[in-house]
Amino acid sequence: MPFQLPDLPYDKAALAPHISAETLEFHWGKHHRAYVNKTNELIGQESDLSGATLAQVVREARRSGHAKLFNNSAQLWNHSFFWQCLSPERQQPSGKLAHLIDDGFGNAETMLKQLQEEAVNHFSNGWAWLVLDRGSLRITSLHDADTPLVHDGMVPLFTLDVWEHAYYIDYRNERPKFASAVLSNIVNWDFVAQNLDGHGEQRADQERTGSLTSEHA
Incomplete structure (x- = not known):
């Protein structure tokens, strides 16, 4: 079976009003589904990728x-990760994640301010990321469909989609209002903390059966 559009981990109305x-x-x-459909169409023309996982397709395309396969498959993965970064329930960082935030930024408020600035000031389309880089937290952004999957030193923890759609x-x-609303109210900090184990990639990966490849999905 081809790659699938993953279900949202909450009802479509659950994140309102944010x-x-x-x-x-x-x-x-519509947008995420289009990346799924285009990825499947393009893979149909690449027999050597017939058994590859989504992450493997992204890396091989890069x-x-x-470029077309990379852009669509990377957006498929990025979005699959992004939905899991959000939660209807307001949460706060805790445990090891909170300690890493304090070590890297002083406190969660400062970290969120820097993450919002990264998202707001990113020119044009792309993604703001909180990543783990050799044991320390780092904030960065990537343009268009670019993804941590193809960059050393970027273990994905959290992302914010700053494409206009x-x-x-x-x-x-008003991108600043969007970034503030998301970062202040609907971040799934439990998911972010879970990704400290280095398995965030697998949590948005798929085999070409429609099932996620990791037991953590």
Whole structure:
């Protein structure tokens, strides 16, 4: 079976008012689905990738310079990871994650401010990321479909989608309001903390059966 559009881990209305059900209808139901469909179409032309996992497809597409396949497969993975970064229940960092935040940024408030600045100041389309880099937290951003999967020193912990389609319905062109609303209210810090084990990649990966490849998914 081809790659699948993963189910959202919550009801489409669960993130309101910060992200509306209408936004998820378009962002998940149309944009994400389009990346799934295009990835499957392109893989159909690449017999050597017929048994590859999604993460393997992303890396091979980057290695071989297959830009269309990379852009679509990486966006499929990025979005699958992004939905899990959000939670209807307001959470706070705790445990080992909280200690790493304090060590790296002084406190969670400072870290969130820097993450918001990264998201807001990122030019054009892309993703703001909180990653683990050799045991320390680091904030960065990547353009367009680029993803930590193809960069050394980027263990993915959390991402915020700053493509305009992520927020235009709810916030029009006001990306700062969108970033503030998400980071202040609906971050799934339990998921972020779980990814400290280095298995965040697998939590958004798929085999070509529609099932996730990791027991942690």
